[in-house]
Amino acid sequence: MPKDHGIGAANKRREDVRFLTGKGRYTDDININGQAYVHFLRSDVAHGKLTKVNTSAAEAAPGVLRVFTGKDFEGIGGLPCGWQVTDRHGNPMQEPAHPVLAQGKVRHVGDAIAAVVAESYAEARDAAELIELDIEELPAVIDMKAALADGAPKVHDDLTSNLCYDWGFVEENRDAVDQAIKGAHHVTTLELVNQRLVANPMEPRVAVGDYASHSDESTLYTTSQNPHVIRLLMGAFVLGIPEHKLRVVAPDVGGGFGSKIFHYAEEAFCTFAAKQLKRPVKWTSSRSEAFMTDAHGRDHVTKIELAMDAEGNFLALRTDTHANMGAYLSTFSTSVPTWLHGTLMAGNYKTPLIYVNVKAVFTNTVPVDAYRGAGRPEATFQLERVIDKAAREMGIDPVELRRKNFVTEFPYATPVAVEYDTGDYNATLDKALELADVSGFDARAAESAKNGKWRGLGMNCYIEACGIAPSALVGQLGARAGLYESATVRVNATGGLVVMTGSHSHGQGHETAFPQVIAEMIGIDESQVEIVHGDTANTPMGMGTYGSRSLAVGGSAMVRATEKIIAKAKKIAAHLMEASADDVELKDGAFSVAGTDKSVAWGDVCLAAYVPHNYPLDEIEPGLEETAFYDPANFTYPAGAYICEVEVDPDTGKVTVERFTAADDFGNVVNPMIVEGQVHGGLAQGIGQALLENCVYDENGQLVSASFMDYAMPRAADLPNFSVDHSCQTPCTHNPLGVKGCGEAGAIGSPPALVNAVVDALQRNGKDVKHIDMPLSPARVWAAMNG
């Protein structure tokens, strides 16, 4: 029987009511009396020297309050990078300055040169056209390998080259991996591209800066996944505002997918300009601006080699990746191709020797950073593609080759620095094979053939490291911040609770799922619990939502705070019932004493805490409010198996996804409806990458896919209904809820299954195609078939 309450119940989302009636309050819905508007003048060339920026005509234009340029930001900090990577020779990465407005040079199309603040957007835009601009255009570097060639133009003149770092992992294994590959029975090699993507949450970024001169306090309303992180980075590194004079609010946020983690120049600008002008300053990104300024994702070029013995046992794995950083280092950019990618190269397999080399490269393109999955999709794609190719070369069934190499005993320490606490990869694989009706594939393929279509079947496994934390580990790996999470649980006098969490919901449904945990723990109705998030003024310092961490880390902090509440409430209850606290039990919202008929309701205990007339004041303080900071002992390791069935039209190369099955192990599940929705969304983004999406620059650095007319977002008709399952559950062993995180799985696990399926369809029909780079557009598939 499905539960209708507490942990495991498919509760409908309470936040939906406001979203469905137009009452959501997104950042662009915030308008402050007297606000001015900023329009950024952005570079239309990829690389150039600013020789003249004359703003006098613009400043004289109607409605203009002020025009800012890079000069106004001299001596003010640049946007910081939050993760320092040490290269394979022990040297720190090259870390260029990242100014709020361009200083002397522009480095990508969209780089902001000047900012016009006016009474209206229209006046700001009109005035920006009056800025006299001379840019001495310089040759742009777009291709990563060309950027590393001798004599290549440098994106940053003060760096020694365009190489940010040359990272080796694990460096001590480099020679042993080399030897193992040289001596192996068989080595399968694959070169592939994990193309650049744009996250494109449907809500474009917005920033509203406000300044209160009476208190010298600045407030920033912004579309962020982590308002405390923005406050820390912007206050401490860019504008020099202490936390107690800076408030950051991220209200309803219309999707993030990673792109709203980072601290962006426009946030700093609006906060700075509001104080300068003593006026609120608002910026709303257009979609075209978003394509040029939101951090992009992926953009790896990789060669991977898998060495096996005659039976197909994996002996060694080597992977060599060029990772595009773009023109500047976005907040967490440097961690994505290294620690979020290299540490996952073991996948679900017990490969004993692994070596990962990553060269991170500056180019004249938009900065690249985390996008749903962040490093883990890149790891999964190359690993699961090379295994599929290896199976074909070795004449072993791809399912059996994977099973033969599965990690089956836990905990398992990989050769790439992480320890999987628990899992059962055969269980999710069995479940996926069952749900996908693989045994019925031949009949479906015959039916497709009758209709002139080629049917293919592809599968893959995946594992991810989620619940991004723990601080001690990420600190060793180069993180410049802690990655715990926080929660304050405030019990009101009449028994209701407010949870103030550092996690941030921008579609994940925390307002519904988090109360289910509390309801389970205390035995009260979910409606008695309110979740507050998104405002640094009323939440404890927390790190926000990304890396599938909210429930695993933020939820755990909430559990710890609630445990403190319950422990104190038991002492109060013991006093009221004249019993020992050790004998008090809490069940279904009431405290009782074991072996007696004594009982006191939850609400009465809460009231006693705030009206302490009959209260153990000599032992405990009045009130019922507790805070916990939770820093986990390890990452969590969701894993699963995905199966994709496609039809290929041999005349046009068009691919359609006919069936998609996902069997995931997320550990315990709090709200299965929300979990399934998260998987659906991840699958859509993964299938979007495999089939449709591509962020393309031409050789001059012009972004040719800069709108929804050119960048193919998945639409309803591009996708099938999904078959998803999360019944295989090996609970996480180290967090109190036993949860693993589900936000990124779909995007991580789905691209290789789709590409494997298309290659399978072509192979079954006599086309010896080994690989096609994503997206598998009709033109690319047709070319591969006829190539």
Next chain:
Amino acid sequence: MPTVSMTVNGKPTTAEAEGRTLLVEFLRGPLGLTGTHVGCDTSQCGACVVHVNGEAVKACTMFAAEAEGADVQTIEGMANADGSLGVIQQAFQDHHGLQCGFCTPGMVMSAAALLKENPKPTETEIRDYLEGNICRCTGYHNIVKAIMAASGQDVTAIAAE
């Protein structure tokens, strides 16, 4: 500045608008109806779909002045008279047809227009009709399911909750 008058969610309304003011800017600005969203600048995303004289229209594709005298309905006018969720809205909540909520107003308005002209659409018809509405969160599975359920069709065969 000239004024524009129209009936919005059943209420006669007059406000100032420049000639270049788009209908979506008029609704979100002077009328304060911020449920209608702007998700792109090329009329692709559908977050701004409203009904003008009963037809689904992307409110970024017409000027406010073009709606002079028109009967306009927005997401704010879709609930029942007693404030409870309308049938389509309720189906979106029941079947988890939304996550971040940003595309949702446009989705609901498009769904309402679809069901008006095709009261029992097939899954394929729904997917084709939503060509002009982009959602980045849900993968559309539960949106399609919600619209089928709102049309009174049995959705138990559509996998997942």
